[in-house]
Amino acid sequence: MAVHRAALIRALDCLPIPKGVMATVSKIKELILEHIVATVLGGIGLLCLVLWQTIDPAIWARLSEAIPKKALWAWLGLAVITVLLEGAYIIHLRRRLYPKLTFHYGVLWDKNFNLYCPKDNEPLHQSQVGGIALDVYPDEFTCIKSDRTYVLKDKNGFVIASFNEAKKWLLEEGAI
Numbered sequence: 001m002a003v004h005r006a007a008l009i010r011a012l013d014c015l016p017i018p019k020g021v022m023a024t025v026s027k028i029k030e031l032i033l034e035h036i037v038a039t040v041l042g043g044i045g046l047l048c049l050v051l052w053q054t055i056d057p058a059i060w061a062r063l064s065e066a067i068p069k070k071a072l073w074a075w076l077g078l079a080v081i082t083v084l085l086e087g088a089y090i091i092h093l094r095r096r097l098y099p100k101l102t103f104h105y106g107v108l109w110d111k112n113f114n115l116y117c118p119k120d121n122e123p124l125h126q127s128q129v130g131g132i133a134l135d136v137y138p139d140e141f142t143c144i145k146s147d148r149t150y151v152l153k154d155k156n157g158f159v160i161a162s163f164n165e166a167k168k169w170l171l172e173e174g175a176i
Contacts (some may be wrong), residue, residue, distance in 0.1 A: 117143035
């Protein structure tokens with residue numbers, strides 16, 4: 001049985017996986033991670049509220065008499081630091097999931113020079129690499145979601161031959 005499973009895994013590894021599928025899978029993984037983090041934080045908050053409500057107020061009074069004020073302030077400080085770090089992590093995840101996009105050459109760009117569809121903000125993948133005659137066969141990019149095809153064009157509507165050329169111009173302009 002293990003031999004058949006290993007052969008199946010090797011066979012599946014040889015199959016080409018379209019870039020659109022991989023981008024969609026990675027986006028789904030990030031969404032799942034974001035929802036898991038939000039669910040866990042909400043659950044922690046709910047459990048703390050339930051514990052707070054179920055403990056008798058007399059016990060809280062005895063506890064505050066038994067524990068020094070410095071220790072209570074230290075625990076409170078640790079709790080605040082933990083909440084701040086969790087908030088920063090959530091902001092970091094949201095920025096990774098929804099990058100800031102700017103419009104140049106007919107498509108949207110992020111700061112890492114990844115291309116996105118101007119219609120639905122989905123990643124573009126390169127569907128055609130320009131050949132020897134770059135004016136005749138420029139680089140083409142296809143939207144994963146809408147299946148639209150885009151060619152990079154400058155302000156005057158002239159086709160930019162290659163992605164690398166457009167990237168070089170963006171770096172020179174300081175646009176990204």
